[in-house]
Amino acid sequence: MSRIIAIICAFVWAFSAPVQAQELSGLARIDGATSGFSEGWRGEVTLRLDLSQGVPWRVFQLEDPKRLVLDFREVDWRGFTADALGQAEGIGAVRFGQFRPGWSRMVIGLEAALGVKTAALAVDETSGAAQLEVVLTPVSGADYAAQAGAPRDPRWDLPEPALPPVSTRQERPDWAPVVVVIDPGHGGIDPGAERGEVNEKTLMLTFGRELRDTLRRTGAFEVVMTRDEDVFVSLERRVSIAHEAGADIFISLHADALSQGHATGATVYTLSEEASDKASEILAERHDRADILAGIDLSKADDEVANVLLDLARLETQPRTDLFAGLLARQIRETTGSLNKKPLRHAGFSVLKAADVPSVLLEVGFLSSKADLERLTDPNWRALMAGAIRDALQLWVEEDEEMRGLLRQ
Ligand SMILES: [Zn+2]
Incomplete structure (x- = not known):
């Protein structure tokens, strides 16, 4: 060859x-x-x-x-x-x-x-x-x-997309904005879920931009997007964008279609070696496969030393991630009323493997659900959802700082 x-x-x-x-x-x-x-x-x-x-x-x-x-x-x-x-x-x-x-x-x-x-x-x-x-x-x-x-x-060797200047939490003064990395799922060659005229990659880019604007209006957040156009970005690249941006938190946005179990309502996924149920496992596998189809195979990327380092980093990250996932589910329930019956789940999504950055994958809704599809395509409903995420982030920043303060004493 x-x-x-x-x-x-x-x-x-x-x-x-x-x-x-x-x-x-x-x-x-x-x-x-x-x-x-x-x-x-x-x-x-x-x-x-x-x-x-x-x-x-x-x-x-x-x-x-x-x-x-x-x-x-x-x-x-x-x-x-x-x-x-x-x-x-x-x-x-x-x-x-x-x-x-x-x-x-x-x-x-x-x-x-x-x-x-x-x-x-x-x-x-x-x-x-x-x-x-x-x-x-x-x-x-x-x-x-x-x-x-x-x-x-x-x-x-293709040119890398331009990146924002590197900044880390340690280097920034106390009042500096919290860096949120928004990751609209799929893109380019990978459309994600599709229902009629609607596809996941376009819908999540639209919602990602709306969420970015909502967060920026508070003046408290600096927002970096992993993609701001219809382009394929590998899972590995999404994670490295979070690192290079000095992310405080990483939020991946999806609206998948699930054939099993009539899934409906927002669902918050966090990383785990073991999937919390079969549907979560299938969803994670499907996302990784989209990367493989686009020509990038990360299956050999794991090695033992790296795994040990990742585990160490997760010890500190995991409670911070869990805190945000819980607040996010609560705010979404209070603001939109559209929350999955089992809103907090775990799965081995590659895109959540930024071990030192708290990371969640939010299924904003499921395109396979008629009710969710209606909500997702309604700009007013999306504005409520963006508000819920903003409120959850603000609560998280306060509680996280308290928690980290306690840890340091
Ligand atoms: Zn997806």
């Missing part, structure tokens, strides 16, 4: 001059009418993508689950649907979207071990239009595994 990538990259960068010139005319678009999958001899599958202009791109494959990843220097996806590509033997779901600002990604699920046989982009000299063709051929499981892996090529 590394050999194929090297060839592809050399090919792509040879195009860099005309590509830059073409960027002036706007983003590349994919023509859904002429693009698609086709089946060939001996189980081969060809993917053809007709682009309005040539763009730097790369292809690689990943395991668990098997999928083909195509990255592009940015493509405008408006008007394009996965259905336009049709279907072929061994090809599963296709997802696409903005991956980071300026970068797009298409992820093609593979139901069989299909390896990249050839991949090439041809640009028409007259029109500037480009045709990307990837030919996949059946390979053994062992050959697939040998080829799979995200390439490390410095030319593709």
Whole structure:
């Protein structure tokens, strides 16, 4: 696989001059009418993508689950649907979207071990239009595994989003604002839950911004968002944004759909090795899987030394997290009346693993519940919810300082 990538990259960068010139005319678009999958001899599958202009791109494959990843220097996806590509033997779901600002990604699920046989982009000299063709051929499981892996090529190291200046609680004077990191769930290629026209990533970005404004109006909080646009942010990156911002508290916002148990009402999740129930476990797994589908696999990130350090940090963080989770549930009940029957739960959400920052994941409601869906799409109700979170934060800051004062004596 590394050999194929090297060839592809050399090919792509040879195009860099005309590509830059073409960027002036706007983003590349994919023509859904002429693009698609086709089946060939001996189980081969060809993917053809007709682009309005040539763009730097790369292809690689990943395991668990098997999928083909195509990255592009940015493509405008408006008007394009996965259905336009049709279907072929061994090809599963296709997802696409903005991956980071300026970068797009298409992820093609593979139901069989299909390896990249050839991949090439041809640009028409007259029109500037480009045709990307990837030919996949059946390979053994062992050959697939040998080829799979995200390439490390410095030319593709994507720019990190700009970060706010670092500040930590210790360095700030007593009156300094409390730093709240708001984490709107999902984004970009990962839409989260969907119900009709409504999707979780957009709804949580809207609510995240409303909550940010509500908190800022008090003058007591400095707010940092893990994303402020429709872009994919890895779970690991969300946690590191909290660290780099010197977060006092981290709040992840979600509105998932649960098929089991008619879940309804706000639910506050805190981190635990053991999930408090089956539904919590499924929810945590599903969120981690979205990251894997987007091409980032953190399953090997744990090591024993790190775990010991994390446990030590949690000893102090856990009571502070529990205090906030309890206050949050209480304020939501008092303000909105819309609280889950079992409002405090635990699960192993990766996004809550900022061990030294108290962190909660708030399911503001469930898109799978008709009543919740109505509330979540009502700006007045969301304003009540943002007020409840603000009040809980203000109470938490007071009680937390008292508690920490007691600990230090
Ligand atoms: Zn979610």
